[in-house]
Amino acid sequence: MIPARIGRPMLYLALALTCLLPQGCGGGEGTGVQKQGTVNVEGLKVGVPESIIKDAVLTFVLDEAPAAKAGGRNVYLSRTKDSKGGQFSAQCKDGNCFRLEAIYVEPITKEQALDTLKKMLPTAASEPTLRADDAKNTDVGIEKYDAGETYVGEFILVEPKSDKVKQVAAIDKSKMKKDGAGDDAAKTDDAAKTDDAAKGDDAAKTEETKTEETKSE
Numbered sequence: 001m002i003p004a005r006i007g008r009p010m011l012y013l014a015l016a017l018t019c020l021l022p023q024g025c026g027g028g029e030g031t032g033v034q035k036q037g038t039v040n041v042e043g044l045k046v047g048v049p050e051s052i053i054k055d056a057v058l059t060f061v062l063d064e065a066p067a068a069k070a071g072g073r074n075v076y077l078s079r080t081k082d083s084k085g086g087q088f089s090a091q092c093k094d095g096n097c098f099r100l101e102a103i104y105v106e107p108i109t110k111e112q113a114l115d116t117l118k119k120m121l122p123t124a125a126s127e128p129t130l131r132a133d134d135a136k137n138t139d140v141g142i143e144k145y146d147a148g149e150t151y152v153g154e155f156i157l158v159e160p161k162s163d164k165v166k167q168v169a170a171i172d173k174s175k176m177k178k179d180g181a182g183d184d185a186a187k188t189d190d191a192a193k194t195d196d197a198a199k200g201d202d203a204a205k206t207e208e209t210k211t212e213e214t215k216s217e
Contacts, residue, residue, distance in 0.1 A: 038056055039059045041080060046120050047097060049096060060076040061076065073092065075090070084104065085106055088100065098172050099169060099170070099172075101170075102167070109164065130145055141160040153168070153171070155167070
């Protein structure tokens, strides 16, 4: 029971201070929010709203490089690192984070990488399982993990078949559908341009042949 001598203004002040403390006023899954302008990178989940990352200006900075904005994406780089020394990168589009990465200058073990991946995945994801041997990916030093129908994990190895990991990524495929459609459209457009260019070259060669024949006559 609150003593009678404590008035409502003091009670409201106490509640306000509680909400300012880390985890004092709970939030949605995967926000990892501690205080205004910051976010706990090890509590961040792939698929969260972009605003969670964008508003954490003390933890993340927008990558202004033109390449980072390709395809209408926004890429955010963390100013802080996780307990294993990894810097985080969050790729967002259409208001959501579709790819979350941790990059390690000092490579980590696969066990540590799996721990990082699990932290990146939301509760809706299943236990990550190593995908059946994929020669194409194995040859370039990539391991893929399935975590349900929607989520995929990636380990970028130091070198093919290495036990050390230099990058861990969690991908939310449901947030990439629009992006994939755009990529398909771009590929179709490029193919059409290539075909038109080939036709143009054939026409030019035919014209040159006619010119040579006319000169011979």
